[in-house]
């Protein structure tokens with residue numbers, strides 16, 4: 547085995563049709579895997595899948611699948627394997643946020659965020675792990691997109707928090723969940739790790755006021771936001787056999803943000 551990152555089989559990537567997820571889909575397709583993008587409701591998902599398939603000569607298909615619905619997730623995983631072949635990796639990446647002051651947050655906001663960021667991650671991880679255990683596949687790798695927000699609160703100015711307590715607490719929850727799943731599933735040859743991105747240029751961040759984005763970029767030692775491909779490369783490493791002794795851990799590509 548050289549130092550080329552190559553994948554075989556099919557990688558499922560939730561939220562794989564845009565942003566960091568598309569970066570991961572693209573990196574895995576370039577490494578030779580077929581890709582199943584799970585998306586929620588974006589009208590262009592099929593088009594994105596087709597263009598990735600053409601670019602890298604692998605099979606890529608978009609599956610409309612709300613990750614918060616366990617039954618749909620289970621049937622989608624079965625469908626993916628029958629249409630694209632052996633599932634070898636999962637990037638549980640779909641995530642959402644609600645930004646408003648804690649005093650205005652509602653139980654509905656809580657469900658919106660936790661149903662995708664925590665239950666949704668659990669649903670896809672459980673469905674894929676069960677499938678691997680049932681079929682005797684012993685080399686599965688799961689990468690959960692958490693966030694540096696699992697550890698720190700972002701600011702929109704000095705001592706001025708970006709108000710998204712449900713988002714941050716959901717990321718703390720999944721970083722912790724990764725450790726538990728890694729511990730339970732190591733006996734089946736399944737590795738589970740977390741990717742904890744720092745600021746990244748995607749639709750999630752592009753809606754923010756430019757002044758906030760400038761402040762945040764200036765607060766990163768590297769002085770800028772990352773691009774999706776810079777998050778995808780470490781995820782690809784975790785999905786690959788090069789990370790064969792890594793489980794229950796976090797990789798945090800944050801440009802040095804959390805050194806402070």
Ligand SMILES: NC(=O)c1ccc[n+]([C@@H]2O[C@H](COP(=O)([O-])OP(=O)(O)OC[C@H]3O[C@@H](n4cnc5c(N)ncnc54)[C@H](OP(=O)(O)O)[C@@H]3O)[C@@H](O)[C@H]2O)c1
Nearest residue numbers: 561565566585586587588612613640641693743746748750
């Ligand atoms: N951007 C950042 O700075 C940053 C930093 C740290 C961590 N992250 C994390 O990285 C991940 C990706 O973020 P992003 O910025 O790339 O997000 P994004 O551009 O806002 O895209 C979100 C993705 O999640 C999918 N999604 C949302 N709800 C879903 C559901 N119920 N079922 C299935 N898919 C669903 C969306 O599908 P549709 O296209 O169909 O809506 C879309 O593909 C998230 O977990 C996020 O929390 C992002």
